Amino acid sequence: MNDVFDSLNTEHTARIETELKNTLVFEWSLLALAATLAVVVISWAGMTSQLDLFFYDTVVRLGCHKPDPSVLIVKIDDNALKTIAPWPWSPDKHAKFIKQLDAGHPLEIGYNVLFLDPSESQATENLSKTLKASKTPIFLPMLVESGNHNKKTVAVLPLLAPSATNVGHVSVPFDRDGMVRRYWPALTAKGRYWPALVELMDNPKKVYSEADLREKLFSFDGPRNRFPVISAAAIWRNEVPPEFLTGKRILVGVTASGFEYLHPTPFGVMSGVEIQANILDTLLHDRTIHEASDITKLIVALVSLWILLIGFRFLSPRATILLTVTLGVGVPLLCAALFLFFNYWFPPITSVVGVAFTYPFWAWSRLASLSKYFSDELEKLLSDFPEEQRQKLPDITATDPLEYKKQLLKLAISRIVFMRRFIADSLYYLPDVFFVTDKDNNIVLLNKAAENLTAELGAQYHYRMPISTILNHLHNEEGHRIDFDQVRNNEINSQCYAENGRAFDLRIAACRRVINQPDGWLIMLIDISAVKSAEEQRQRILHLLSHDMRSPQISILALIDRFSRTSCSKEKEAQEIITKISNYARRTLGLADNFTRLAQAEAPEYQWMDVEIEGVMTSAVDELWIQANKRQIKITLNDWEEPLFVEGDPALLERVFINLIDNAVKYSPDESTVSCTVKKKEDQVEIAICDQGIGMDQEQIEALFRPFRRASTGPAAKISGIGLGLVFVNKVILRHHGHIDCRSTPGKGTCFIVTLPLLVDPE
């Protein structure tokens, strides 16, 4: 039985899923539209840039590089100011210091000190000469004023610019959070490109274009003090061997407190010179970071969003969660990997935000629609209950939606429990014996009547007991045991009997979920003992009437016949008495015959065959010829063209017409005519039997077909006979699917019109 419900359940669940999916299409579309719009707006407005920068810093801190060994920072620190001179130095001090550096034969020098003071022209001249005489290329910085990006850049060139190898800018842009992460490869001022100082140190011959004006991300080698640093004081005092400087790219910068330029970076605050060193290192190793364009960012964000949205439509809730997590974590991880291994950066936070915010909305709308579906279904279920049962259950009082749903569910469950119990109880107390078996013919369910029967038959019930154990106690009409397999395969209803005389109608139906494969059987035993005994009673009465009641009458008639052959019968008085006795005996005989025929007409089985109307009618007319002839009554039968066939029992049909003609003859005056007319009317045959007798009024006609009733008033009252004849006629005609009609005019005659359906010609 469980299998039965399982298949039903699966079907039902599938239906709910489909319905749920359909209702969610609208929500999904709405969510997809809203999320897409949100992502576009977030991306366009750069709402997530802070978070992106934060993520960038985190990733940057993961990737540290070994600084290029050729890069050397020479710092003019507090110690140098104490040793050499207070800041600012005079050009002579600079000249001497540069000479000292040059003596070490470094590769190049980035002298990140601005010479802007126009005084001391002699000393400046001196410095200019020193610069020109230097064997090492020396790059000097320029001042960029109002470095509001590169549009209004004004380069203030150092006085010594013409003496230096080249001049470059050392400005760096600040991100929105005020941190330094980028540099300008070049700026424009006075109609030309001004490359960055470190660009010059990396490649002095590089040609610049418009594209180089855009700021670029550089990579940090790591936290502060990754580069080797020498104090200017040490060089001044010749504490550093000149070979130490050979082949180095020296960046000179001020780090003395009060004169130092400090900038915040992802690795904390850094001095300007150290930042320049990091940029230089980036350039030397081609580690410039390529940054994704805004369009790319948007596309990536939208693609990841739509992967998730499509996942919502087709994946299970569990898979959707997995997808969300994969996207939320995977996109940043991919970004980090691209950054660390390919120096490519795109900010993932827009994607993450899009994915992370869409999922809860989806989960919520799913839940909301599921909840709505449940409420709807529950309300439907509850409204389906019959009115009288609804009243037995409490009403819902809650106003809070959640509480309302809770009560709804509680109510539905209690109703279903009630319903189940109601059905189970109804089945259990069903008056007929009822068994349910599984497909192996073992009883899995039975009702009270079945339990009683089982006990009555002397069997001991236990669960999954074979049904044959019960049926073996029953036998059919031939006395054979009931074979369940045999009756089951035919699915026929058969009668069977118990030892104690009870009779049952055995009905079997297959319980089919799948065609051709019964899941079980429903077996019903309907007690027909009463019907059976009534049938037997009927048979006994029929026998009594047809034989036992007739026999004495026949004996009387035989006696009279024998007596009439003797000489005593010649006396007139005796003759009269004998005739009277004979008439009474014949009437009693007729009575018995009428009862017998009525019983036959009411018998459950007829002998159906093709009946030709002419044969039946002729026979009926011939049967009454003698009787009619005695009173000079003519019985006529019309001619018709084709043979007419009806389906029926010919003996009973003949008796019907004999009764009708007999009636007509009885109620006709002497020397009149009884006419029988057969007519074909479409698919029916109409047989009219008309007399020229005394006729009847409407009341008499209505009373005609009731048993034990005959025309009892007027001249008809003296005619012998009994109303049973017409009851028989009516019964037989009805059983032949025909009908009988009576038309009569008092004083003129009566017509009985019988209509029978014609047999459809099979040829």
Place this chain on the structure above:
Amino acid sequence: MRIALLDDDLETAAQLNAILTEAGYDCRSFHKGYALLRMLRSETVDLLLLDWNVPDFSGIEIIEWVNKHCDPKPPILLSTARTAAEDIVTGLNAGADDYLVKPVQPEILLARVKAVLRRSYPTPPSDGIEHYDDYTFDVSREQVSLGNTLIPMTSKEFTLSLLLFRNLHRPLSRGYIFETLWGRNPDLPTRTLDTHISKIRTKLNLRPENGYRLAPVYAYGYRLERLAEKKAIAAEVVR
């Protein structure tokens, strides 16, 4: 002719005995089945008139016994108080030659007895012309005439008419008539017979006013009956 009569009802047996003896038959009555059978072991009879129900033997059982033990088998007439068609058919199928429904009318009894005896012990065939009342059958020419009028007929109708007249009062089963007329031909619809019966009834005017009745025996076949002599009918009408 010797007739053995079996009926457990003494009055009926006495009545039948009186009618038959009056008509000149040698009639012996029995009231018990076994007494009849004991007699049949040692004696020969020309006709058996059996009641359907006697206490010790059913009519069927006696017919079966006779079929098995008597050679030549005497013709059998069943008399029964039953009117149900199936009982009569059962008797005919078991081997009875005809039946009578009680109460018995003397004229009918005599007509049936006479017909059965004539069929069973026929007179040698004449010159091919057979007379039945006003009907004359010329067998070789397949012609039949009523009085002096020749009645046109097909060959099948002639054969059927002759069959019915030769077996007057004897119920003929549909199967028997079918085979005699058409041989073993399963293709013909059974209605064909009804149609032929209907035709000869009309052509030969086999109706009570002409002294004959062609009656159906339901679920069995047909029987041609010759009603009591015209004179008798006329007498009855007068009475």
